Amino acid sequence: MDQKEIKINYAYYESIADCSADDQILLQACKDALIDSYSPYSNFKVGSAVLLANGKIVKGSNQENVAYPMCECAERVAMYNAWHQYPKVSFMKIAVTTYSSIKSDTPPAPPCGACRQVIFEYEERFEKAIEILLLSQSGKIIKFKSARDLLPLAFGKDFLI
Ligand code: THU
Numbered sequence: 001m002d003q004k005e006i007k008i009n010y011a012y013y014e015s016i017a018d019c020s021a022d023d024q025i026l027l028q029a030c031k032d033a034l035i036d037s038y039s040p041y042s043n044f045k046v047g048s049a050v051l052l053a054n055g056k057i058v059k060g061s062n063q064e065n066v067a068y069p070m071c072e073c074a075e076r077v078a079m080y081n082a083w084h085q086y087p088k089v090s091f092m093k094i095a096v097t098t099y100s101s102i103k104s105d106t107p108p109a110p111p112c113g114a115c116r117q118v119i120f121e122y123e124e125r126f127e128k129a130i131e132i133l134l135l136s137q138s139g140k141i142i143k144f145k146s147a148r149d150l151l152p153l154a155f156g157k158d159f160l161i
Contacts, residue, residue, distance in 0.1 A: 006152045006153075008144075008149050008150075008152070009144075009145065009149060010142050010143060010144050010149065011142070011143040012140070012141070012142055012143075013140070013141040013142075013143070014139075014140060015139050015140070015141075016028070016135070016139060016141065018141075019133075019141060019143075022051070022093075023093070023095075023133060023141075023143070025057070026049050026051050026057060026093055026095045026133065027049075027095050027097070027133060027135050027141065029049035029057045029059055029095065030047045030048050030049040030059070030095040030096055030097045030133075030135060031047060031097055031135070032047070032049075032059065033047030033048055033049055033059035033060060033061045033074065033078070034046075034047035034061060034097065034099050035047075035061075036059075036061045037061040037062050037063075037074070037099075038061070038062070038063045038064055039062055039064050040064060041064050041066070041068065041071075042062075042064060042071075043100065043101060043102065044062075044098065044099075044100050045061065045062065045098065045099040045100070046061060046062040046073065046074035046075075046096065046097070046098050046099075046109070047059070047060075047061050047074055047096070047097050047098075047099075048060045048061065048074040048075045048077070048078035048079075048094060048095065048096045048097075049078060049094070049095050050078045050079055050082040050091050050093070050094045051091070051092045051093040051094075051095075052082060052086055052089045052090070052091060052092065053089055053090045053091075053092055054086060054089050056082075056085075056086060056089075058078055058081050058082035058085055058086070059078055059081070060074050060075065060076070060077030060078025060079070060080075060081050061074045061077060061078075062074045062077070063077060073111070073112060073114070073115050074096065075094060075096055075111050075115040075118070075119070076114070076115055076118055078094065079091070079094065079118060079119070079122060083122075090122075090126035090128055091122050091126065091130045092130065092131065093130060093131040093132070093133060094119060094130055094131070094132055094133070095132075095133040095134075095135065096108075096109070096110075096111060096132070096133070096134050096135070097109075097134070097135040097136070097137070098136075098137060099137055100137065104137045104138065105137070105138060106136060106137065107136055107140070107142070108134030108135055108136040108140060108141060108142045109134065109136070110134055110142075110150060111132070111150065113151075116147055116150045116151040117151065117154070117155070119132065119147040119150075119151075120147040120148070120151050120154050120156065123146065123147050123148070124156055124157050129145055129146035129147075129148070130146065130147060131143060131144065131145060131146070132144040132146075132147065132149075132150065
């Protein structure tokens with residue numbers, strides 16, 4: 001038996017000011033997206049923004065429903081919105097932030113498992129890694145180079161075709 005280990009690389013920034021100019025703009029866009037969150041059941045706002053290869057930024061926020069399983073995550077709203085506005089234009093980066101009136105001092109919140117799988121699907125479609133930036137309410141940032149870092153041993157198209 002071989003014991004294996006998977007290591008994950010990520011960058012940590014103390015504040016938005018420490019990030020690149022491109023990243024600062026994208027992080028501000030995901031913060032701006034919080035305003036359109038529809039989250040009366042969780043009171044947990046999530047904002048997301050996708051930077052496309054054509055330089056456009058497309059936003060999304062979580063959209064809840066009284067039938068809880070139908071709640072849509074901000075990341076997927078942003079990605080599907082981006083694809084529909086600019087079909088086939090690849091994604092460079094996706095940024096996510098959260099706002100809670102109950103808990104403000106949490107680490108940057110990562111995308112849920114389903115959103116990680118959807119980001120990975122776009123990586124496979126575009127054959128290109130998508131950077132993932134996570135911004136906490138208090139302004140700390142974690143940055144991953146690819147969905148693969150958040151989804152080790154990912155289930156991808158190589159298993160099927
Ligand atoms: N949520 C997101 O928008 N993205 C995630 O990756 C995790 C969870 C939303 C769904 C729901 O509206 C609220 O956060 C609480 O789970």
